[in-house]
Amino acid sequence: MRITDAEIIERLRKGEGRAYGLIIDRYRDRGFSLALRILKNREDAEEALQDAFVRAYRGLVKFEGASSFGTWFYRILYNACMTSLSQRKRADRMVVAGEPEEITEPADSEDPRDLRELEVSDLMARVGEVMGGLPEKYSSIISMFYLQELSYAEIAEVTGMPVGTVKTHLFRARGLLQREVLKKTEGRVAV
């Protein structure tokens, strides 16, 4: 039977420092995915993820269990990524992607049912191409919902946004993703 996060934390509090390796194994890859979606740079993502693990380890005494450990950890990670992002913007090392144009209700020619005509493998490839170009506030929300499998309420807790804003961002992120995927599909067909 898989050991729960609460059991690992209990062992850590009793002095079994090596049990933290289980936490690292459990959250390393998903945490890296999230950090990469926000920071879009592997080195920065690894650094933010390390910082988050270190802060979580040192902050375990303060973790009261009001939320799940995962949600608490992703909050630390998200904040670490936001700090890194703002430092990067200040250092002017990144060209900030422009805000997407306002997502409007699709016209008939952009019927989202077109996505169903794509094979899942094709859709996966195109989603992968588009995700890297999404603004971080949309790619992070998409990642948290689908990859870290957080609920609306948990995403709100991680990001500090109201639940309504999370829903709006997720809605817009999906609209943007669908639109860009369809554009790529049309572009390939045209070629």
Next chain:
Amino acid sequence: MNHPSREDLYEYADGQMPAGNARVVAGHLESCPRCRGEVESVLRLGEAVRRMPGESPSPSFTRDLLRRLGISEHVSVWWIFLRNFAPVLVAVVIVFVVLTIVSTGDPGGNIQKGLFDYGRVEGALKEVTETAAGGLAALLKNVLGSTVGTDSAWLAAYLVAFFIGIGLADRYLFRPLLRRRR
């Protein structure tokens, strides 16, 4: 026909809608291919995102992190040996000492005589062990329904002491030591 908004359809597809509202939307979807298409489309998009190849940090990530935290990833082989077998060794030593004192009455010959009165210790230990062995023999006789010899009862008593010794040494000696070392 009133259609749910796209936001509501997405919330329904996400499984995040309160149960009452979800039942209403589910009822609508049974008779509305357009809204069903919206839901299927967003579910398909979600499936594609979930199935994207995962990303991993560099292979040295965990090692570097543990080093930064001061957590040792490896435990020496000797420590693993001590951790697993030392309680057994301690129990064996205890049993050997008890057995020696009781059976010989004078384990160390002239060397040990000066330390304490072996005769009294031997007598007390013999009395305790004979009483315990006798009691255990009687218990085994009741349980197994046959006569159990005193020698077998002694063996059983020493085995019990052996395993109790392992447990006590592990619980009170080696686990605290191991925790401090970590």
